[in-house]
Structure formats: structure tokens, C-alpha cells
Amino acid sequence: MHDDARSPDARPRGRALSADCPSRRLLGDITSKWGVLVLVSLHGGPRRWSELLRGIGGISEKMLAQTLRTLEGDGIVLREARPVVPPHVEYRLTDAGREVTDLLLPLLNWAETHVPLVVGEDGTPAGAR
Amino acid sequence: MHDDARSPDARPRGRALSADCPSRRLLGDITSKWGVLVLVSLHGGPRRWSELLRGIGGISEKMLAQTLRTLEGDGIVLREARPVVPPHVEYRLTDAGREVTDLLLPLLNWAETHVPLVVGEDGTPAGAR
Numbered sequence: 001m002h003d004d005a006r007s008p009d010a011r012p013r014g015r016a017l018s019a020d021c022p023s024r025r026l027l028g029d030i031t032s033k034w035g036v037l038v039l040v041s042l043h044g045g046p047r048r049w050s051e052l053l054r055g056i057g058g059i060s061e062k063m064l065a066q067t068l069r070t071l072e073g074d075g076i077v078l079r080e081a082r083p084v085v086p087p088h089v090e091y092r093l094t095d096a097g098r099e100v101t102d103l104l105l106p107l108l109n110w111a112e113t114h115v116p117l118v119v120g121e122d123g124t125p126a127g128a129r
Numbered sequence: 130m131h132d133d134a135r136s137p138d139a140r141p142r143g144r145a146l147s148a149d150c151p152s153r154r155l156l157g158d159i160t161s162k163w164g165v166l167v168l169v170s171l172h173g174g175p176r177r178w179s180e181l182l183r184g185i186g187g188i189s190e191k192m193l194a195q196t197l198r199t200l201e202g203d204g205i206v207l208r209e210a211r212p213v214v215p216p217h218v219e220y221r222l223t224d225a226g227r228e229v230t231d232l233l234l235p236l237l238n239w240a241e242t243h244v245p246l247v248v249g250e251d252g253t254p255a256g257a258r
Binding site for chain 2: 013014015016017018019020021022023024026027028030031032033036037040041055056057058096099100103104106107108110111112113114115
């Protein structure tokens with residue numbers, strides 16, 4: 001059987017180790033400091049602007065707007081005006097966004113459970129021990 | 130059975146959505162633009178400085194040095210002086226580094242196979258269509 005349309009190897013693919021490959025930009029968008037946290041915050045379902053701003057510690061309005069715009073441009077996040085009273089805007093993951101967030105969650109989990117790598121049990125940075 | 134030492138839930142863990150949680154820094158180190166590419170480059174085995182510099186398109190000596198130092202500090206990469214003639218230095222993943230790189234590879238693969246998301250089949254940026 002030769003079903004090129006369904007074979008991942010048959011599709012054109014990038015090479016992130018090449019400086020000028022657009023896959024590197026896409027990789028950068030989904031692994032950016034705020035990109036990761038926005039995507040993970042949307043994993044539970046659609047969120048309003050104010051929920052994202054409140055839920056992601058330390059993010060500024062400017063960085064949230066810029067991150068959402070970038071992820072929208074990549075086809076990873078969808079901005080949706082909800083026809084309710086009063087009207088409001090929600091952000092949610094596209095199918096591609098869910099795919100990539102499913103891959104990001106294990107990384108987030110790894111970082112959260114490996115904090116002792118960088119901070120000792122006694123709270124001192126690992127480098128100081 | 131209660132085997133706390135082996136239960137992931139029993140260990141202290143961070144919360145990357147909190148601005149001051151050290152897990153966010155660790156997450157940032159492993160998902161930084163150059164961090165991802167250095168880790169992925171070390172996945173195949175130990176590499177010398179010059180091999181990394183050559184293999185990662187666009188990285189400067191300064192950024193490579195800084196990235197390796199950060200990942201060393203996190204206990205993810207090991208710097209090893211090899212007792213050969215002439216002596217040389219190699220960088221390799223620690224056990225934790227292999228763990229995290231195994232999680233990064235599917236993300237890299239996702240980005241490389243989803244290039245059409247950001248660049249159309251005809252080479253134009255998705256936003257221009």
C-alpha cells in the first residue's frame with residue numbers, strides 16, 4: 001500500500017537545526033516563555049483574556065497580546081467573539097494547538113517535578129552546594 | 130502499598146504558572162531557542178564544542194557557551210575532559226538530560242512536520258493567504 005497522503009515521511013518537513021528553516025520559528029513560538037504557559041492555560045478549555053492574564057503569573061498585557069497574536073498567526077490558537085450578553089472574546093486551542101499542547105504538558109510536568117535539580121531540598125540553588 | 134519515595138505525587142513539585150516558581154526557570158532553560166537545539170544535538174551521543182557549533186545553524190560561540198553553562202548548571206548536560214591525545218572536551222546529556230530530551234524530540238518533530246502551518250505549500254507565509 002502506498003498512501004502518500006497519510007504517510008508522515010512523504011510530507012515535506014523542515015529541519016530546525018538549519019538557521020533559515022521556518023520550523024525553527026514555529027518551534028520558537030510554541031516553546032517561548034509565554035507561549036508554553038498560554039498554551040498550557042488553554043488546555044483545560046477556552047479562556048477569556050482576563051482569565052489568562054490572571055492565571056499566568058507575571059505576564060504583562062502587552063506580552064499576553066503579543067503571544068496570543070503569534071499563536072493565532074501560527075494556527076495554534078483561535079480568537080472567538082462569543083455572541084452572548086455582554087459580548088466577550090474567548091481564546092481556544094485549534095486541533096493543531098491541542099496536538100502541540102499535549103506534547104508540552106509532559107515537559108511542564110518534568111520541570112515542575114525536577115525543581116530539586118535547580119533548587120536543593122533546603123531551598124539553596126543547586127550551584128551553591 | 131505506600132512507597133512514598135517512588136510516588137511522583139509525594140515529591141515536592143513546582144507550579145510553572147507562578148511567576149516566582151523555580152520550575153519556570155528550569156522550563157525556560159530547556160525550552161529556550163538554543164537550549165532545545167543543543168539538547169537535541171546531544172541526543173545522538175557526546176559531542177565536541179566544534180561539532181555543536183557546526184551542527185546548530187546560526188548559533189554564535191557566545192550563545193553556545195552560555196547555553197551549555199546554563200544546562201550544566203541545571204544538571205542536564207555534563208562537560209567532560211576526555212583523557213586522549215590531544216586532550217579534548219566533550220558534552221553529553223546526564224540521565225535527567227536524556228529524560229527531558231526524549232520529551233523535546235516529539236515537539237521538534239511536530240514543528241518540523243507542521244511547517245505548512247506557517248508557510249504555505251507555495252512558500253508564502255500562512256498569514257498572507
